[in-house]
Amino acid sequence: MTNKERILTQLIAAKGNPISGQKLADELSISRTMIWKYLKALEEEGYVLEAVKKKGYILQKIPDIVSKERITPLLETKELGRTILYYPVCDSTQNIAAETARDGAPHGTLVITEVQTSGRGRLERAWNSSANKGIWMSVIIRPEISPHQAPQFTLVSAVAITKAIESLTGCVPEIKWPNDLLINGKKVTGILTELQADMDRVQSIIIGIGVNVNQDSNSFNESIQSIATSLKMETGIEIDRAALVAKILFYLEKYSRMYVENGFEPIKLLWESYSCTIGKRIRASLLRETLEGVAIGITADGVLELRLDTGEIRGIYSADINLIDK
C-alpha cells in the first residue's frame, strides 16, 4: 500500500470520527507536512474531508470512482488486483492491458477506467462504456496452462462475475454461452478473453470485463436500449462499483485457482447451474454457417454441444447464439 492508501484506510476505519494529523504522522513515520500533502491530494480526487479544530480530520464523502485508492482497501485477494493501473479515461482497458502484459506486467494486474472511448467486444464490435456508470476493466493473469485450456477462462470469469453480483446485490444473473450475463433476458455483462501465447505455453490471458452498474436506460446508446440492462435498473439501488470490482477479483482468483488445481469439472457444474442455454433450443451463428438445435451441455473443454434435428451432435467453439422458441 502507498502512504496515500494507508491514510485513506485509516480515515475509513475511523468511521466518521476525527483522526489527528499527528496520529497519522506517527503511524506512517512521516512528517505532518507530508500527511497534509496526501490529504490535499485526496481532496483533489474528490474525497471530502472536514478539519475539526484540535481533533483532526473526518472523512465526509468518498467519491464514486474506481481508483486504486478506492479499490485496494476493499481487496480480499492474494494476487489479483495487487497492481492497479487506473485511468480516468482511456481508449480500451483491453488495449492497455495487452501492451502492459507484453512489457512484463505481473500476474493479477488490473487495468481499470471510468470511461472508454473505443471499448470493444468480440469481433471488434463496439462496447458501450458510459462515463462513471459501469465497470470497464481488464485483468492480466498468467496461469501455468497450455494454450488450448485458455478459452475456458471465459467460463471461469462468467461464474466468478455471477457469484460477485449475487453476493453483493442478491440478484442472480443467468449465463448465456459463452460470455454474456443476462438479467431478465437483458445483457448486464460482457466478457472478452484474449490470449498471448507461445506454441505450448500461455504467456498471459487478458480478461476484459464490462459490467453495466449504475446506468439508467437512457444512458445506453439507442441501438442497445432494448437489449441492455444495468444492476441499478434491476435492483433499484446504486451499487458501489469499487466494492463490486473487489468482489469480482475475489471470485476470479478463487475460481481460477480451482480450475488450475482441480480441472474444469467443478467450474462446469457451477457454470451449468447458472446457465440459461442448456436444454434450450438455440440458433448458433458461426463464421460460415448457422446451426439450429438443442444445447445439451458443455464438454470438459468448455465447448457447447448442440444436438441438431438430424440427431447429429456438433461441438461449437465460437458463435453468437440466440435462444429460440419452437
Ligand code: BTX
Ligand atoms: P460481444 O461481442 O459479445 O458483445 C458486443 C455486443 O453487445 C454489441 O454488438 C452490442 O450489441 C452489445 N453491447 C454493446 N455495449 C453494451 C453494453 N454496455 N451493455 C450491453 N450490451 C452491449 C462482449 O462482446 C464483450 C465486452 C467486453 C467489454 C470489456 S470492457 C473492458 C474491456 N475493454 C474493452 O475494450 N472491452 C472489454
